[in-house]
Amino acid sequence: MKKVVIATKNRGKVKDFETIFGPMGYEVVTMFDVAPDMEIEETGTTFEENAIIKAETLAKALNLLVIADDSGLMIDALNGEPGVYSARYAGDHDDEANIVKVLKNLENIPPEERTARFCCCLAITGPDFPTTTVFGTCEGLILEEKRGENGFGYDPIFYVPSQEKTMAELTPAQKGAISHRGNALKLLQEKIGER
Numbered sequence: 001m002k003k004v005v006i007a008t009k010n011r012g013k014v015k016d017f018e019t020i021f022g023p024m025g026y027e028v029v030t031m032f033d034v035a036p037d038m039e040i041e042e043t044g045t046t047f048e049e050n051a052i053i054k055a056e057t058l059a060k061a062l063n064l065l066v067i068a069d070d071s072g073l074m075i076d077a078l079n080g081e082p083g084v085y086s087a088r089y090a091g092d093h094d095d096e097a098n099i100v101k102v103l104k105n106l107e108n109i110p111p112e113e114r115t116a117r118f119c120c121c122l123a124i125t126g127p128d129f130p131t132t133t134v135f136g137t138c139e140g141l142i143l144e145e146k147r148g149e150n151g152f153g154y155d156p157i158f159y160v161p162s163q164e165k166t167m168a169e170l171t172p173a174q175k176g177a178i179s180h181r182g183n184a185l186k187l188l189q190e191k192i193g194e195r
């Protein structure tokens with residue numbers, strides 16, 4: 001089976017990638033498989049910088065073609081926060097604490113002003129492969145409480161008007177068809193084709 005190596009340690013992202021790459025005939029290989037002890041520090045101030053840092057670090061260590069994903073939630077009423085710092089907004093990778101903090105900071109903001117978007121930068125790089133990036137987004141609204149059990153991260157409070165559901169109420173395939181990650185992957189395919 002063809003393999004695609006992804007520089008991530010986020011099990012929610014892994015599932016998203018498997019949902020999209022599986023039907024294309026790719027096995028998804030992640031840092032859990034090939035570099036479980038490696039910690040890559042995200043020192044960038046943009047999604048693109050961090051995606052490149054993650055992709056280049058793992059690609060150099062493995063001497064393989066690698067894709068990385070840096071993503072997050074940008075909320076208009078919070079001037080784009082949590083943005084690049086989405087994973088570290090309240091606690092370090094504590095999805096529940098991060099959601100509580102978002103809802104608290106939006107407490108007095110009315111529904112029509114709770115606009116937001118998920119953003120995803122994918123970087124691909126490897127031996128003899130110049131670093132290339134693409135950017136995908138998905139527009140939505142932040143609800144006042146959680147809805148749905150699927151997905152990960154901020155999915156339960158992110159309502160997608162076009163689907164009339166939160167991201168956590170969509171099936172994995174439905175999420176992949178409209179998400180920031182799915183949209184970025186479509187652009188990556190257009191840009192580089194199959195390899």
Ligand SMILES: O=c1nc[nH]c2c1ncn2[C@H]1C[C@H](O)[C@@H](COP(=O)(O)OP(=O)(O)OP(=O)(O)O)O1
Nearest residue numbers: 008009010069070071072073086087152153154155
């Ligand atoms: O589809 C999504 N649905 C819900 N939440 C999401 C999504 N996509 C990103 N997010 C949130 C989760 C995390 O708070 C941050 C990503 O942070 P980010 O550094 O890119 O990922 P991470 O540290 O969890 O894993 P890794 O760097 O190993 O890929 O944005």
Ligand SMILES: [Mg+2]
Nearest residue numbers: 010042070087
């Ligand atoms: Mg991270």
